[in-house]
Amino acid sequence: MNPRERRAARHQPPNPEADADRRRRRTALITPAQVIDTALGLIAAEGYEALTMRRLAGALDTGPASLYAHVVDKADLDELLIGRLCAELVLPEPDPAAWREQIRGVCTQIRDQYLKYPGISRAALAMAPTELEAMRVNEGMLAILLAGGVAPQDAAWAIDALLLYVAAYCLERSIARQRSTQDDAVWVVDRAELLRRFAALPAATFPHTIRHAAELTAGDGHDRFDFTLTLLIDGLARR
């Protein structure tokens, strides 16, 4: 079975018959699971843009060409990684009384997974909607919202909005994190410096920015994340 066929299978409903009866080498020196694991390890340690076919191959003690026996593309590798991420999410049994906390919990899990592998949310944004594990997550979130009494159309669109926001939030944070570890000035991540720059702006054209510089730079931890999720979920409850 080609990597190309393996990939197509991941976007098709599972077919138990086709899974068996395939010749395999008795001892595969490199397994797809191994590729995924070391790739995730690389990302966790050095960020997504450190994930290079060459570096990944090097971590597996081989050359870049060897990877293409297990993976059709780099896009395919991204897909495998996101699939693994999605597979590790635990989806709660829908509880109509607790749907808000449940949907928030799932989003928080996704957020933490994205942040654990900085920059990988970029790959998530490019993910095809037919990936099986991603659909499992979608199904789980849909179940929670429907159990909470959200209208189906609202639920479907809200899931999309939530996933999009979480990915963008994590992507932005990962970029900022990377900036702070490698950079040579210009990029400001320090809050005090940011306040100083706001204060130095011309008062005639930036009155509100100057007056509310504190609020604009506020938000420790995931305050902004929590705020937006509350906005979306509460808005959903009130329709």
Place this chain on the structure above:
Amino acid sequence: MNPRERRAARHQPPNPEADADRRRRRTALITPAQVIDTALGLIAAEGYEALTMRRLAGALDTGPASLYAHVVDKADLDELLIGRLCAELVLPEPDPAAWREQIRGVCTQIRDQYLKYPGISRAALAMAPTELEAMRVNEGMLAILLAGGVAPQDAAWAIDALLLYVAAYCLERSIARQRSTQDDAVWVVDRAELLRRFAALPAATFPHTIRHAAELTAGDGHDRFDFTLTLLIDGLARR
């Protein structure tokens, strides 16, 4: 003045004295404005990932090295492009009675600019918060929300959420658009095909996805975008 200094100046409050009294070549063969224009033209025609230093240089009838007299980085080029995009946005005079329509209007403008230059929202997500034109947009949105009676902290965080969502929405759309024009199967963009795949899923594990396949694939044009903006803005109004 180096490109490096020009870039730093864009993140500093404007200083009229420093702008004048600089030696310039009488006829600059390549101007920064020209670079930005042809870069945007390239993106509009072929998408963001067609924007290569070499292709941009080629479009200007020169070699790649010549660009580095006007631009310090590719990241710097991104910054210039986003700056131009932001500069073209028209920010309305805040009207307390119409703040919802106004903030929505600004978001729609941003969306249309992002979609006009497919993929450029990726650069927007990496933008430093101190870029002058970006701060102008922030100030304008802040003015609208404050005039509408939104609490300063809510306003600050809501602007962040809105900008993040708009960028993610456009990025996802641009990726899908690109897929549909270059691709060799696997990637499904056709709604009918998507419905067919949903229907073929195992009913035991995907009950809600199957039942509500219509809602999951619904949304012509910018229905999803409008839905999420309504959710966020209405939620903001009700706090």
Place this chain on the structure above:
DNA sequence: TCTATATACGAACGATGTTCGTGTCAAGCT
């Protein structure tokens, strides 16, 4: 006139994703 400086650009460097050709080895068929 002289000098400093912004601009221009050919050539090259290192790194990237990917392909080609070739080789190896286990599993199925006859």
Place this chain on the structure above:
DNA sequence: AGCTTGACACGAACATCGTTCGTATATAGA
């Protein structure tokens, strides 16, 4: 047991990317 087939492995190379170096040129101030 021998042969074929298909999956796996990998060295070498290709095209392309962002970027730097060295150098040439022309202009604005001294």
